[in-house]
Amino acid sequence: MSDAYRLRDDAVVRSSWDDALERGGEMLVLAGNDVTLLSPLAAEAVLAARHGITVVALAERLVCAFGEPEGGDAGDMAREVVLALVPRGVMTLESAE
């Protein structure tokens, strides 16, 4: 589950939080007992996943907002964001290998 290659394109991720503040594209979110400061990229991902989104659709959404990642793959970028936010309780995986 923690390995990026195990997170499939059609895996659905969903975000949730108890309270949040936004300033200048960044977000501070309280999820359960954890407070996490999100970069503009992570904030966009969290907002996009509010009602559930597949990894591939999330990647497209991030490309729309920030452009193609330099020297990287948009899908991998989306996976990295998801895998960083799952341990913080901000995102959950609804279907994955």
Added chain:
Amino acid sequence: MPCESDAAFRVLIVDATNTGRSAAGERLLRKHLWARGVGRDRIRITSAGLNADDGVAMQDLAREVIQAHGGSAQGFAARSLSEAMVEATDLFVVGTGYERDELVRRHPRTLGRSFTMSEVARLYEGLGLASPLHEHPTVLERLRTGRDVPTDWDLPPWESLEERAHAVGARINEAADRIADIWAATAPTSSAPVAPPGGGEGAFLVDAFGVTVAVHCEGAGGDALSDAGRRAWSRCLVERGDADVRVDVMVGPDPEVLTAARARGVLAYPDVDRALHHLSPAITVRAIEQRVGSLVMLHAAGLASPTGDVVGFVAPSGTGKTTIARTLGAHYAYVTDETLAVDVGRTVLPYPKPLSVLESAGPMKDQWGPESLDLLPPPPGRLRLARLALVERVQDAPSLPVVEELPLLHGLAFLAEQVSYLSRLPLQLHTLADLVESIGGLVRIRYREARDLLPLMPSLFEGAR
């Protein structure tokens, strides 16, 4: 970190099969907590295995070890670790470093909350932790990050299986005994009604940010404890009134009497110094629980100007707050060295508790009353929060402290880690943001020695004006 105060603290002991170490850990930790009167309504200890077969009995050697140390092996059946168990757990105590890493790999939500029992015992050494038990995983994780703590015990080789199993049992039992001492003092209080505080020479009342705590001293050393407690808590003493909550402490030489007292939920120790050491976090935690949701309670030292303006120096436990309070308290009024309590109107409720000072070579800190340390008392009238500074002691910092204004969200991200029960505050992050903005934001100060902060004080008091 913030948490639910009305729920038990939930600990899951994890290993590979849930038939050996984790079974022994579960039963011996339960035994030591029960012996201190801490039941499952306050701390819930269960176990599971990463690769366990559900319903399997524990190994015979584990049973022997548990019984050898006075625990009960009855009614045990192995459980395989599930996602639901992970979600319902506050702290994971794992058999070995390898198993801990595997747990985190399989269940990322356990990151920052998973420790081997060896790590837990070592990280607690010398740490006078005065925060609710639910906050301990965060504190332990921060301490682990900064230190090279061995994850596993040195044990006899696998070829000597029986000898190895008994060695593991002895280590688990010893660690569980020490951990239970700390957890019993800081665990959520029982939902049972608080008995009337009563009076008597062995009892005294202290005020902790508006919460009246009755301290009942008993045992052969009860009077000595009461006298020492009154001296150490002199600035918090209340002459009369109704208590909101009580703490029972016993001091005596007879181990059997102490054991019987612990079973009644009394904090019981063989000497006054040890009792005072554990009394301080017990009072703090019980007072914090009484003010959940109504006060912003920060891990901070507080110093006040003669006009009642307060500067709070926010820092994690064990990183220099007491030294700051002791050093600056010779020049500015000592408000607290541990818990800075602020209401929505920025009024600070003082908590001039004893200061924990490491004077001797032993693992415990001595408790010194602010009077004994000649710290200035708070001025009469209202105390008002003027500034909050996130402080970080850095060995090679320049002698002139480095002060940095922090963007709101970045500052709040640090501050939130040092707020008790943030999730129970009305409007949570918004309440915290309003407080911070009302005092002109947050600054971070990197300093070398506490005395280096002294020249900054006038500008900090002016900051919010």
